[in-house]
Amino acid sequence: MSTPVLELRDVSLGYRTATGWLTACEGISFSLAEGERLMLVGASGCGKSTLLGAVAGFHAPHAGQLLLDGRPVTQPGPDRMMVFQEFEQLLPWKSVADNIAYPRRLAGTPRAEGRREAETLIAQVGLTGFADAFPHTLSGGMKMRVAIARALAARPRVLLMDEPFAALDALTRRRMQDELLRLWRDFGFTLLFVTHAIEEAVALGSRILVLSPHPGRVQAVLDVPDTLEERAALEARIHRLLLPEEVALHA
Amino acid sequence: MKRALALLPPLLTLALILGIWAAFTGPTGLPSYLLPSPSLVGAALWSGLVTEGTDWPHLAFTLTATLVGYVIGSIGAVLVGALVAESRLFERFVYPYIIAIQAMPKVALAPLILVWFGFGLASKVVLVALICFFPLLVNTITGIRGADREMIEMARSFSRSGWFVFVHVKLPAAAPAIMAGLQIGIVLALIGAVVGEFVSSDRGVGYVIGSATVNMNVAVMFAGVLELAAAGMAGSTLVRWLHRRIVFWEGRPSHPSAES
Numbered sequence: 001m002s003t004p005v006l007e008l009r010d011v012s013l014g015y016r017t018a019t020g021w022l023t024a025c026e027g028i029s030f031s032l033a034e035g036e037r038l039m040l041v042g043a044s045g046c047g048k049s050t051l052l053g054a055v056a057g058f059h060a061p062h063a064g065q066l067l068l069d070g071r072p073v074t075q076p077g078p079d080r081m082m083v084f085q086e087f088e089q090l091l092p093w094k095s096v097a098d099n100i101a102y103p104r105r106l107a108g109t110p111r112a113e114g115r116r117e118a119e120t121l122i123a124q125v126g127l128t129g130f131a132d133a134f135p136h137t138l139s140g141g142m143k144m145r146v147a148i149a150r151a152l153a154a155r156p157r158v159l160l161m162d163e164p165f166a167a168l169d170a171l172t173r174r175r176m177q178d179e180l181l182r183l184w185r186d187f188g189f190t191l192l193f194v195t196h197a198i199e200e201a202v203a204l205g206s207r208i209l210v211l212s213p214h215p216g217r218v219q220a221v222l223d224v225p226d227t228l229e230e231r232a233a234l235e236a237r238i239h240r241l242l243l244p245e246e247v248a249l250h251a
Numbered sequence: 252m253k254r255a256l257a258l259l260p261p262l263l264t265l266a267l268i269l270g271i272w273a274a275f276t277g278p279t280g281l282p283s284y285l286l287p288s289p290s291l292v293g294a295a296l297w298s299g300l301v302t303e304g305t306d307w308p309h310l311a312f313t314l315t316a317t318l319v320g321y322v323i324g325s326i327g328a329v330l331v332g333a334l335v336a337e338s339r340l341f342e343r344f345v346y347p348y349i350i351a352i353q354a355m356p357k358v359a360l361a362p363l364i365l366v367w368f369g370f371g372l373a374s375k376v377v378l379v380a381l382i383c384f385f386p387l388l389v390n391t392i393t394g395i396r397g398a399d400r401e402m403i404e405m406a407r408s409f410s411r412s413g414w415f416v417f418v419h420v421k422l423p424a425a426a427p428a429i430m431a432g433l434q435i436g437i438v439l440a441l442i443g444a445v446v447g448e449f450v451s452s453d454r455g456v457g458y459v460i461g462s463a464t465v466n467m468n469v470a471v472m473f474a475g476v477l478e479l480a481a482a483g484m485a486g487s488t489l490v491r492w493l494h495r496r497i498v499f500w501e502g503r504p505s506h507p508s509a510e511s
Contacts, residue, residue: 091402091420092423
């Protein structure tokens, strides 16, 4: 394994609430190699989204180290692009092409070049013909494609995804999962993906990190095997690892 | 054709109201110093706007006060609103007083404003600006504060400058709320101008209505009210049109069949 793109050493995160200090997760260590697809799985409240936010630089860990290419993360940056679950993460006053070109335009790319890059990305996420459409005219799945294209346009070191497909209907979710894998084969990005759906983690990940609930601790780090039988076994194993209620919910 | 048909029901209502009004007034009905017949009001409007044209300078005065005050009050409200929403310090020092003044009926200040700013246009402009300032201020603050957390974080990933995030994300995100505040403001602005003219003025539609009261010339009062109603409707239609043009993305559902 080469030098990790992302490395977390004993990271603990928490936030102040009305009733006092709340630890979201503690003692989290893992590293992410170039081109890897690491899934963070856990029940709601295990701090997985908080952890992703810390990697993005939105909040600082109160203990431990968070390194991107060996340098500590201190603030947000275009080298870590986040795709959220919400459909309303696009700028509604900009067209699809302008939304996608936005990070590049801010980085100083000329308008024509930004537009050309956006057109290419629009084709790659399957939205040909929608370059000049505005977000409010698109469906949830299409908005998600635009958000992914915009994140890829910034050419991030790590693509961060926070339950991006959770609000989509089952059919669209499956299609988006396939598309994400196809995009990964095209671009070879490094992916850190948060989900509470075990089957999604097994379908998309090359490695899965299982977090225990309240506060989140690393419960297991599992490689995703190739064959379908082995994957089914892995799914069952993660089900057993997580809460019994969680197992009942998925049964 | 469809639009013309849509106009038919409200026109029928109008015809009915005018009919009942005419039935209760005229030579056999209520005396015209209590309720003039529709034809008398029509005649007052006709002479004021067409044959004599005496209403136009008053209308111009009222509309000037309304528009100038509205523009000043609205710009001020967005600026102060942005400051309150973005600066904790400013909020702590100023916001409690803004809330207090907002709860106070500004119309009560009209006599004081007339004393300070004279009986001409200036006092009306100040009253109008003050009256449409507060609803827009509150809307601007809620709009900026309500900007989507995800969008702000996304913009922070692109650029760390607070100014950038404000101009590129928070302000456009607040645009629907600001436009809604502008829509409330335009109606209030006209009220402010008329109240100012009621209290003391030698010009304006409010002044015309006021002096007609002294002469018990109810038909002229009605004509003035109708002129103000038309001005108010024109103003709010214009702002609503601007609203739809500027905040074009608001309130329209996603295309349900767009996913292919």
